[in-house]
Amino acid sequence: MSFLSNLRKRFDSKRVTLQLDDIQGLILRSRPEPYVGIHAMLHVDDAAGGRDLIGRLAGHVPSAEGWTEDMPAWMGVALSHAGLKALGLPDDSLKSFPLAFQQGMAARAAQLRDEGENEPETWEEAYQNESCHIALSIFAQSDAELQRVKANAMAELEQATGVRLMGTHEFGADKEAKNPFGYRDSISQPTVAGAGVEPNPGDERAIAAGEFILGEDSEAGSPVAMPSPDVLGRNGSFVVLRKYESCVGAFNDFLREHGSDEEAQDRLGAKMFGRWRSGAPLNMSPDQDDEALGADRDKNNDFDYSDDTKGLICPHSAHMRRMNPRGSKLTILTDQNIHRIIRRSSTFGPKWSRDMTTSDDTGDRGLFFIFISARAFDTIEFLQQEWINRGNFLDLGEERDPVVGLHEQPGRFTIPDQPVRRRVNGVTTFNRLRGGEYMFMPSISALKWIGEGSWLRG
Amino acid sequence: MSKKTTDPRLDDETRLQEFRRVAKEVAADAPQLAKIAIEGLIRDHNKLFDGSSQSAGRAGRQSGNVSELTAIAKVKPGGAARLRRIFDLTGGNFDGAQRVSTLHDMRFVFFDDDTRIIFATTYDGDWDTYINDFGTKIPGLMDLLFANIEGWPGIDSPEVKDFIAGHQIDAAGWFVANPQVTVVDVRRMQRMEAALNDFMDKMSKNDAMDDTTRDALSKLSDAVSVPEGVDY
Numbered sequence: 001m002s003f004l005s006n007l008r009k010r011f012d013s014k015r016v017t018l019q020l021d022d023i024q025g026l027i028l029r030s031r032p033e034p035y036v037g038i039h040a041m042l043h044v045d046d047a048a049g050g051r052d053l054i055g056r057l058a059g060h061v062p063s064a065e066g067w068t069e070d071m072p073a074w075m076g077v078a079l080s081h082a083g084l085k086a087l088g089l090p091d092d093s094l095k096s097f098p099l100a101f102q103q104g105m106a107a108r109a110a111q112l113r114d115e116g117e118n119e120p121e122t123w124e125e126a127y128q129n130e131s132c133h134i135a136l137s138i139f140a141q142s143d144a145e146l147q148r149v150k151a152n153a154m155a156e157l158e159q160a161t162g163v164r165l166m167g168t169h170e171f172g173a174d175k176e177a178k179n180p181f182g183y184r185d186s187i188s189q190p191t192v193a194g195a196g197v198e199p200n201p202g203d204e205r206a207i208a209a210g211e212f213i214l215g216e217d218s219e220a221g222s223p224v225a226m227p228s229p230d231v232l233g234r235n236g237s238f239v240v241l242r243k244y245e246s247c248v249g250a251f252n253d254f255l256r257e258h259g260s261d262e263e264a265q266d267r268l269g270a271k272m273f274g275r276w277r278s279g280a281p282l283n284m285s286p287d288q289d290d291e292a293l294g295a296d297r298d299k300n301n302d303f304d305y306s307d308d309t310k311g312l313i314c315p316h317s318a319h320m321r322r323m324n325p326r327g328s329k330l331t332i333l334t335d336q337n338i339h340r341i342i343r344r345s346s347t348f349g350p351k352w353s354r355d356m357t358t359s360d361d362t363g364d365r366g367l368f369f370i371f372i373s374a375r376a377f378d379t380i381e382f383l384q385q386e387w388i389n390r391g392n393f394l395d396l397g398e399e400r401d402p403v404v405g406l407h408e409q410p411g412r413f414t415i416p417d418q419p420v421r422r423r424v425n426g427v428t429t430f431n432r433l434r435g436g437e438y439m440f441m442p443s444i445s446a447l448k449w450i451g452e453g454s455w456l457r458g
Numbered sequence: 459m460s461k462k463t464t465d466p467r468l469d470d471e472t473r474l475q476e477f478r479r480v481a482k483e484v485a486a487d488a489p490q491l492a493k494i495a496i497e498g499l500i501r502d503h504n505k506l507f508d509g510s511s512q513s514a515g516r517a518g519r520q521s522g523n524v525s526e527l528t529a530i531a532k533v534k535p536g537g538a539a540r541l542r543r544i545f546d547l548t549g550g551n552f553d554g555a556q557r558v559s560t561l562h563d564m565r566f567v568f569f570d571d572d573t574r575i576i577f578a579t580t581y582d583g584d585w586d587t588y589i590n591d592f593g594t595k596i597p598g599l600m601d602l603l604f605a606n607i608e609g610w611p612g613i614d615s616p617e618v619k620d621f622i623a624g625h626q627i628d629a630a631g632w633f634v635a636n637p638q639v640t641v642v643d644v645r646r647m648q649r650m651e652a653a654l655n656d657f658m659d660k661m662s663k664n665d666a667m668d669d670t671t672r673d674a675l676s677k678l679s680d681a682v683s684v685p686e687g688v689d690y
Contacts, residue, residue: 110513111584219593225616331642333558335594375590382587392523392582392640 002186003033004068010197011068012101012233017194018209018216021065022235022443026076026344027212027372028064028195028209031186032141035348036172038150039368041126042134046162047088048453053160054079054087054134055451060152063444068197072138072214073149077447079440080104083133089232090455096228097440100239100377103132105436111381113389118433122241126167127435134163135241135439137344145352171346176295179345180246180365181403181430182352184279184294188301188324190340201302204326206354212237214374219338224374227440234449235443238376242369242436244404248352249361258424262354268424271415272402274320274442283307283313304328315396319403322387332386332393338377339387340455341371367436377438404431517626518585522637524562527585528578529625537606538572544602559642560588575607582640587620593618635688654678661682 022027031037036340044050054077062074079087081102082146085094101106102269106120114120126132129270157165191199193206194216210218214226215234225318226233251269266289269278276285278294283303285293294300298377302327308314314321321328326338349365373379384390391399401407402413411427442450512520518527533541545566555561562580570574592600593614600613611617639647661667661675 123606220597220614222591222614331559333560333588333591333595335591338590378590382590385584385587390583390644395642395646396644397640398523 003030003297006072006200007055007068007197010200012196012198013196015194016196017191018213019235020067020195021179022078022445023064023213023237024441024444025062025064025071026137026139027068027237027342027416027441028192029066029071029139029343030189031075031139031177031346034172035139035141035177035346036143036146036170037137037139038146038168038170039346040136040168041132041166042155042157042162043131043390044083044086044133044162045164045167045353047086049160049162050083050087050133051451051453052210053163056159056449057136057153058154058444058447058451060149060156061444064195067195073138073145075138075149075153076441077421078135078438078441079239080128080130080132080135080437084210084440086133087450088453088456089450093228093232093455096233098225098377100381101254101438101440103241103439104418105242106130108381110148110437112384112404114384114433115406117429118406120435123433123435127243127437130437131166132437135239139344139346162281162294169348171348173347177347178277178352179347179367180248180349180352181251181273182277183273183275184271184277185347186273186343186345187297188320189342192342201298203301204337204340207337210374211338211340212239212342212372212374216374216391218374219335225400227342232442232446234322234446236446237372237374237441239437239439239441240371240373240376240380241439241447242380243364243366243370243434244431245363245434246349247361247428247430247432248360249358249420250347250363250428252354252356253358253425254428254430257426269320272302272317272413274314281320282318288314312418313414315415317391317399317402317414319397322394322401323383330393331395336395338375339382341373341376341379344370346370363434366431370440400427402427402430405429469567472535477549511584513628517536517623517628519629519632520584521632523582524580524634524637525583525585526578526632528576528627528629528630530576530627531625532608533568533573533575534606534608538568538575541566541575541603541606552599554596557596558588558592560640562641580634582642582686585622589613589619589622606627 019251042053057075057077061077062071081094081097081104084097096101100111105112106123109115109120120128136209138146138149138153140149157163169360176267177184177186188203190199190212190299191203191206192209192212195446199206200209208219209216214236215230218224227236235420255265255268259268266276270282270289270457272379275281276289278289278291279300280290280294280298281303284290284299303329305311305314307328311317311321315330316322324340327336345367347367369378388401388404390398396414400411405411405427407427407429410425412429413424415422415424500548518525520526535689552564555564560582562582565576565578566580567576573577597613601610604610609621611621658678660674661671667675
């Protein structure tokens with residue numbers, strides 16, 4: 001079943017409680033498959049010129065109204081704290097944002113464990129010195145649609161004064177929507193309560209809207225902290241953007257070193273990711289890949305780990321199981337429902353091939369890891385500290401995520417087995433951080449409010 | 459971020475040299491014995507068991523995986539008596555605290571005629587990482603303990619992190635015997651100890667052992683057969 005017909009089957013407008021016509025469409029709408037798109041980064045030198053541009057861009061940002069309908073292309077707009085400052089927002093507004101957002105991602109390196117080869121001093125220039133002020137993202141079904149929306153945005157930008165285009169990055173993937181390592185990704189997404197759809201088979205219950213949309217009630221029962229004034233904060237959300245360079249050759253070499261033939265290598269890779277390359281989860285197809293299952297959106301996420309408490313099928317330390325434990329027993333008191341994220345990642349670079357080696361790692365492959373959450377900064381710092389760069393929550397001491405963990409010294413990956421577990425040594429940093437920023441994705445009325453700058457007229 | 463001294467003379471000093479110099483400055487007027495004692499405090503240890511002293515996220519200090527939080531706050535009138543009753547009821551067992559599984563200990567001390575409280579705890583990781591989880595999983599316990607503190611905003615309040623940070627005082631000195639070991643690690647080690655002893659009992663009666671098993675068991679026995687203090 002196609003993505004849209006699946007979505008419509010589960011949608012009922014009577015269940016909608018959110019103000020869909022004020023929320024940016026990108027927040028609720030998953031990227032299409034196949035997809036193409038572009039990220040653009042802007043820097044604001046002149047506050048009035050910047051505000052004028054934001055106001056005009058607002059007209060090109062589709063709302064989430066009709067988010068289950070045909071949308072050939074859509075654009076999203078997000079702003080960093082440095083960007084809000086450069087746009088001249090009032091001081092009390094700027095101070096009403098979460099502390100981590102005010103500081104920016106680079107300044108949070110200690111909390112994010114962005115150390116050594118991932119430390120901000122090594123990042124690409126575009127992410128240095130808080131120079132990313134405005135991020136535009138366009139997702140489209142086809143190149144023609146992308147060019148159409150891009151032309152609209154560029155026309156607005158050309159009319160703007162005092163706003164510089166820092167850089168653009170085109171991305172895309174074919175129908176299989178595979179990441180740089182050849183695995184289908186972004187399969188599991190949380191269901192947002194009040195957006196009108198029921199969860200897919202196997203998905204957890206719908207998560208309180210306030211975990212994703214500011215001003216709505218969160219899992220704690222009340223809204224999380226929201227920036228002021230109300231028109232600026234309500235119906236917005238927060239975004240984490242992290243650009244990773246994927247060391248695909250090093251990953252291939254690692255699999256070759258520890259797997260005697262292609263079958264053994266693919267099995268080790270699946271143990272590390274939790275899914276086979278097609279997207280078929282280990283827990284539904286333990287022994288070999290299943291292309292048909294992997295491609296079937298109705299089925300490929302319909303599982304949990306209740307029959308796999310020892311991790312004999314999917315290791316506790318597998319990337320997918322770490323990032324979404326689906327009710328697995330964890331050592332530490334954790335509310336798994338407040339660490340769920342809406343993922344909007346995009347892949348760039350050539351497709352995966354088996355024969356690549358470390359010497360082919362030239363930095364041209366990777367992904368923009370992008371996610372949306374009302375607690376985005378708490379969540380990424382929690383994930384980086386606890387679920388990615390540690391094993392304590394799994395009773396695995398200091399073992400780290402084998403796919404996205406930072407491994408300054410070669411790490412190990414534990415694969416539970418009978419009669420005794422196996423440990424694979426020599427895990428290195430397969431995804432290296434090249435930069436990132438903490439962003440705010442305002443509502444459409446907030447974009448217009450910024451555009452008007454009415455606070456300046458008292 | 460570790461709060462390092464900014465003395466430029468330290469740039470090229472090794473850790474041990476730095477310790478020796480500081481010890482000499484501190485012990486300049488002390489008898490020789492005291493100097494030796496100070497050096498004994500600071501000599502290099504096995505890295506596997508090494509501590510450190512860094513900031514634990516926003517406030518407090520961190521040594522290895524373990525952190526400290528010390529906070530002083532005003533108690534509401536009658537609050538000390540109410541809290542004493544709760545502590546007496548629990549008799550030292552805090553089920554909620556056990557469930558959290560990152561708390562090594564908690565200490566509540568009243569002073570100034572029960573008008574103020576020192577709250578001190580040792581825990582694993584950064585202090586604010588799991589605050590949101592407490593807010594949705596054990597809000598009742600958190601509010602029960604802290605509702606007697608002046609100004610407590612409630613565990614689910616967006617201001618709760620600022621409130622706690624505002625009352626925290628960094629420890630000036632702090633020692634952790636096992637800085638790399640978390641509460642969860644200790645529990646696993648206790649389970650492993652029992653399972654390992656069971657395994658060794660069975661192996662001690664196993665005469666039909668192949669060479670690989672015999673070799674691995676001998677190494678295992680070597681590692682645990684000599685009584686060891688913790689100063690290594």
